Amino acid sequence: MLNSPQALWLNVSPAFTKLDRPLLKTLSQQTDIAQWQYQQSPDEPLSLEIALTLLHDYLKHNSQPIHLLGHSTAGLLALLYARRYPERVRSLTLLSVGVHPAVDWQAHYYTQLQLLPCPRETLLTQTVYHLFGRQCPHRTREFRKMLDQDLQCSLSPHNLYQRASYFPHGAPVPLLVCGGQNDTIIDPNLLQGWQTWLKEGDRLWQCPNGRYFFHYCYPEMVSQQISQFWDALTESAYVSIPGVL
Numbered sequence: 001m002l003n004s005p006q007a008l009w010l011n012v013s014p015a016f017t018k019l020d021r022p023l024l025k026t027l028s029q030q031t032d033i034a035q036w037q038y039q040q041s042p043d044e045p046l047s048l049e050i051a052l053t054l055l056h057d058y059l060k061h062n063s064q065p066i067h068l069l070g071h072s073t074a075g076l077l078a079l080l081y082a083r084r085y086p087e088r089v090r091s092l093t094l095l096s097v098g099v100h101p102a103v104d105w106q107a108h109y110y111t112q113l114q115l116l117p118c119p120r121e122t123l124l125t126q127t128v129y130h131l132f133g134r135q136c137p138h139r140t141r142e143f144r145k146m147l148d149q150d151l152q153c154s155l156s157p158h159n160l161y162q163r164a165s166y167f168p169h170g171a172p173v174p175l176l177v178c179g180g181q182n183d184t185i186i187d188p189n190l191l192q193g194w195q196t197w198l199k200e201g202d203r204l205w206q207c208p209n210g211r212y213f214f215h216y217c218y219p220e221m222v223s224q225q226i227s228q229f230w231d232a233l234t235e236s237a238y239v240s241i242p243g244v245l
Helices: 014-028 048-059 073-084 105-115 120-132 137-153 188-197 219-239
Strands: 007-011 033-037 066-071 089-095 175-180 203-207
Touching (some): 014 137, 048 073, 073 089, 105 120, 105 137
Parallel strands (some): 066 089, 089 175
16 A cells, blocks of 8 residues: 555444544644545445455555544444454554443434334434534434434444444553543443553543534544544654664
8 A cells, every 4th residue: 555644544434424524634634644434335234344354455555554543333343453453553542432342322222212112303303412412403403314324324233123242352452542521322331441451551531521422522632632642652662662762
């Protein structure tokens, strides 16, 4: 891969691409970051294995290990990739990924749908509030449309009939886990559960007042945390070189 980027942002929820842009714009001012996107076709089986294979096909020609980043299910995909191919990952940054990494907003939605049977539009409107807080009618409709699209075309491993799960475990590469302080999906227990699995140098950070999409609402703050994490890795690698003080 010529002119390999230093970092790669994963997206497996095309409906939410707009929500990633503020953070990517801020990060791109500091480092060379590329985007990798996977869109689930209605005629394809829902398979994280297919996405992992395609991601590996993309990265296997990279000339050096890369910083992987992902929000929610994209973070789950990045985590699975880092566990399988740690030699290809410089670091891993997970946003809104709990210690049970398969938990996402869709798992919450389908659980609520079973507990409180109600029209789809009503439940999606309530979900907008949980994910973004109170919004004006126009913004509520816009976010509700995004959520509806995501239910149809994202790689989320959940549906009305089953919920996927993965046993808690750490990552074999440097890890930064970020979550929102007021997130009702990845709640404090799911986020703090990572503490058991953190290695020396790994970091856990909560965005003040942030919800599930905290990286959309506070891109500068999130970018600063990621940049500081990467800088610490660079400094650590520098001082570990024999003869360098």
